[in-house]
Amino acid sequence: MSDSSRRTFTASLATAASFSRVLGANDRVRMGYIGLGNRGDQVHDAxxxxxxxxxxxxxxxxxxxxxxxxxKSRATPKKYGDYRGLLDDKxxxxxxxxxxxxxxxxxFIDACxxxxxxxxxxxxSLTVFEGRRMVETAxxxxxxxxxxxxxxxAPFLKEAAEFVRAGGLGQVTVARSFHILNQWPKGIGNPAGSAxxxxxxxxxxxxxxxxxxxNRNRMFYNFRWFYHYxxxxxxxxxxxxxxxxxxxxxxxxxRAVTAMGGKYAVEDNREIPDTLEALWEFEGGTLVSFSQYNCNAAPADAQRAEIELRGTKGTMYIHGARWEVVPEKITDLSTFPRTPLDRASERAYGPSRKAAMEPRSAKGSQDTALHARNFLGCVKSRARCTCDIEIGHRSTAATLIANIAHKTRSYLEWDGQAERFTNSEAANRLLHYKYRAPYKLG
Ligand SMILES: NC(=O)c1ccc[n+]([C@@H]2O[C@H](COP(=O)([O-])OP(=O)(O)OC[C@H]3O[C@@H](n4cnc5c(N)ncnc54)[C@H](O)[C@@H]3O)[C@@H](O)[C@H]2O)c1
Incomplete structure (x- = not known):
């Protein structure tokens, strides 16, 4: 796209913004889809x-x-080869x-x-800088x-979050998460370059x-193994x-992040690591980790969960469609045997250990249709969605800064208010990248 065609397009979008219609509860939202591959198809179904x-x-x-x-659609949608045509469609x-x-x-910015x-x-987003611009534009x-x-x-996950935030697990000092899959030896393969x-x-x-x-692997679906995309x-x-x-x-x-890993064993043309540990520290004392083990599929967690939250009173294991809490057994250290006489009494009665809480669990669905439902409702009510842009940005930014720690092989301190690292200018330079001309962030 030339500079002048982008300027004309941006000007036409600026006038288009005033055309957005007010929708009532009974109105049908007229949807446009940009990207209908693997995920676009699933979201369309939802x-x-x-x-x-x-x-x-x-x-x-x-x-x-x-x-x-x-x-699949119940209508006769128009087809656009260029997303700008779709955005121009009133x-x-x-x-x-x-x-x-x-x-x-x-x-996203053009759509807004x-x-x-x-x-x-x-x-x-691909960068923290882009994400902040997206929030500002929205x-x-x-x-x-x-x-x-x-x-x-997902209501059952909202319940889990509320339970933890209300102190149900006690103080959560560790939260771990896992992406475990054995892709050794050939992974996504190593196709030769071609037209x-x-x-x-x-x-x-x-x-x-x-x-x-x-390269074939850089396009459909497999792009997620390459850092440019x-x-x-x-x-x-x-x-x-x-x-x-x-x-x-x-x-x-x-408040801080570090990461280590590499492409250790898989023999394909991916750029991203096949093995990675990312570690964040949150204010108030929680270590959070993401373990990507793609050369061995043995479970890393007692319950094969996706996410594990370790609190002083219990551990929550979160799976795709359920979560459960296993109570901690608290040992009363005041009754712990310290002398031969204590030990004799312990043999008689055992140390005092009692469960810190009742076990708890819930099942549910995290079907994308629920997320689509929330969006459609908010389009009509103008309320904020369950995963409003600012929430999505902060969660994305937290993962993007771990990639920067990995690339710079460093321990980085993060000022989340300013969205800058406080101890590395080299890392700050990776908060964005130079777009290829003529693309410019609006
Ligand atoms: N929420 C989830 O659980 C979930 C699951 C899978 C993927 N995703 C996300 O969905 C996105 C797409 O991933 P995917 O697996 O569907 O990839 P994909 O390659 O299957 O689909 C991407 C589609 O975008 C189209 N596309 C590319 N550039 C375009 C352009 N300029 N204009 C119009 N269309 C264009 C491609 O033709 C392709 O059909 C990624 O950001 C991915 O992270 C989310």
Whole structure:
């Protein structure tokens, strides 16, 4: 896109913002979809579960993905090869953005400026700087926003977060999370370089990312193993877990972060580590970790959970569709045997150990349809969504700074208010990257 065409487009969006219509409770929200691959298709299905919306427009680089979506929809949506055409469409009230991470910021900001409400997939952005700009734009244009961290709309997980925040586990000193999968030896493979499906498609895929020779693995789905388009599994899965942990702790940001790992055993052309440990410290005394073990699938956690929260009174294990709390057994140290006579009495009675709390558990669904439902309701009521942009940004930013710690091989102190590191200018320089011309963050 040339500078002048981007200027004209931005000007047309500025006028478009004033056209957004006011929707009543019984109105149908007219939806536009940007990106209809793996996740876009799932989110489309989630919206189709509800009657009060219709698929009005679709946009993807692939014609067959658009046709597939059109066949599922209950309407006759228009097809756009370029997302800017979809955003110019006055028949579209709200958009879903499910493109690769490096496109989220540009498309989100353009959508807000075009007067559309936005459901944008996680991770919110590729950089912390982009995420903050997205928040500012959403607030300035007064858009309703939902970030695709769908656990936020699951009632059983809300119950878990409220229980922990109310002190149910006591003081939580450790929270761990895991992405465990054995991808050794071949992983995503190592395909030879080749010509792209079409130069135009490759160009549109790359967008603001650096121009590099085409490789099949850099495109559909597998882009998440390359840093130009994704933060790797740390932001792909890690953002769901970080968000859940932040929700439970009731804390906005970590005060420090470090990470170690590498591509140790998998023989493919990925850039991201196959083995990684990221560690954050939160104010008030909680260590949070994300363990990515992609060369061995043995469970790392007593319950094979995704997330484990260790409190002074009990441990919460959070799985996809359930959570449970295992009480701690508190030992009364005042009755602990210290002398031969104590020990004789202990043999008779044993040390005093009692459960610190009652066990607890809950089951539920974290179906994306719940998240879509929340978004549709908020589009009409203008209330903030369960995973409003600021929440999605803070959870994404926490994972992105761990990637910076990994890249710079450092222990970094984080000022979450200023969104800057206080002990490394080299790390601060990685809070954003230079877009390829002519792309500019609006
Ligand atoms: N919430 C979740 O649990 C969840 C699950 C999977 C993926 N995701 C997120 O969804 C996003 C997409 O991932 P995916 O697995 O669907 O990838 P994918 O490669 O299957 O789909 C991406 C789609 O975007 C399209 N696209 C790329 N550039 C475009 C452009 N400029 N304009 C229009 N369309 C464009 C591609 O043609 C492709 O169909 C990622 O950000 C990912 O993190 C979220």
């Amino acid at each position: 919206f189709l579960e509800h009657g009060d919306n219709q698929t009005t427009a679709v946009c993807d680089l692939r014609d067959d993905y658009m046709d597939f979506a059109i066949r 028949e579209v009230d709200a958009v879903v953005i499910a493109t690769p991470d490096h496109w989220h910021a540009l498309q 400026n075009a007067g559309k409400d936005v459901y944008v997939e996680k991770p919110l 607030r300035r244009t007064q858009r309703v926003t939902q970030v695709g961290i769908h656990r936020r709309s 792209p499906p079409s130069e135009a498609e490759w160009e549109q895929w790359l967008g603001p990312a650096p121009k590099v020779p085409y 994704s933060g790797g599994q740390l932001t792909n899965f890690g953002v769901h877990y970080m968000d859940m942990i932040r929700w439970c702790l009731g804390k906005e940001w970590p």
